[in-house]
Structures are given as structure tokens and as C-alpha cells.
Amino acid sequence: GQQLNQSPQSMFIQEGEDVSMNCTSSSIFNTWLWYKQEPGEGPVLLIALYKAGELTSNGRLTAQFGITRKDSFLNISASIPSDVGIYFCAGTRGGGGSNYKLTFGKGTLLTVNP
């Protein structure tokens, strides 16, 4: 099935460093979402973006909805060990019913070295 292009695939950083990851699509989306998944658990929503150009923060996390509606990025500032996990972008065309269906990227595996 279709998946978004997410990069990088993995990152290994030192505690305190900033992190940036992005996601691109050949299709336009009306909503971009960023999820985090820890081992053995389901994805948990971090940030939701609804308007092109929108910049939204959630604590140390900041995400932007690209102007073209075909991309989004997520930044994590001052990383800490509990940031470890897999970060997924997801897009949807929105609306009701099956338009809630999400298309996911392959994920970015983040490892933080204390």
C-alpha cells in the first residue's frame, strides 16, 4: 500500500541535542499527524496539523504543515532519554467516514544516548 516518504530512517543522538525529521508525499493532504510508538504499544498522537503553513508546538516538540500540503516536519528540542521510540508521520484527506483513513510513513527510529 501507499506510504509516505519519511526521513531519516533512524537517528542516534546525544541527550540534549535537537532532532529534525520530515515527511513528504506525492499527494495533497488536509491533515498531517505525528505519532510516537514505543515497543509493544500502539502509536500515540503527538501533534495534529490542519492548515497549510501551520506551526504547532507541544512542549519540546514543534511540527509544521508544509505550504504545498505535501510535506511536514517534526522537531524535538533538547532531547531526553524518554524520547526514544519510533516517530511516524501520517496524512489524511480529512472529512468524514473513510476519509479518516490514515496513510503512514515508515517511521524514524530515534535513539538517545544519555
Add this chain to the structure above:
Amino acid sequence: DTGVSQNPRHKITKRGQNVTFRCDPISEHNRLYWYRQTLGQGPEFLTYFQNEAQLEKSRLLSDRFSAERPKGSFSTLEIQRTEQGDSAMYLCAIDGGSGANVLTFGAGSRLTVL
């Protein structure tokens, strides 16, 4: 607590056996989704219910798969004659909870087919 309970959390079975997974949303939700996640990939859409009606099925859902939502509350996903390629995490999701166009996922049911 994500608002979606999935059971069993882990299932190991031999090839050819049938397995059934159950999803229980804690509160009433019109729409319920099943996704499949294989190792190193993002979740992929399988099927979606609006109340009791199964409105959309992915091409990933072969005829060995059947999903039901008999009373519009809990849902089951059955896989008949399992194959090793069915090994994956099966995620259930409901719409809403944290904003529009957002899916809230359960912790998933991990299937290993030997």
C-alpha cells in the same frame, strides 16, 4: 489507557490455524478501524466500520480475513488458515479523542505464525 482495549496482546500460532482478535472501545464511537503493521513499516489500513456496517476493505484484506462489528460496539478480526506472512501487529483504532481527523489506537495484538 488509550480508550481502546485489544485482546489478546500476543498470539503465537502454527501455520494453518485460525485466530481471532477483539477490539473494545471504552466508549461509543461510530467509526472503528483495523490496521496492520509489519516489522519496520508504518501501520497500513485494513478495514473500517461505521456502526455495524463494514464500509471499506483494503486489498490487503484477503478472503482469509473477516471482520465484524455485530452491535456497533466491539469488533473482531478473524484470520483463517494463517500463513507466516500474516505475522504482524494488528491495531484497532477509533476516530476522535484528540481533535478532528485523528485516530486513537489501541496497544495492538501481535501475531506470530510459526
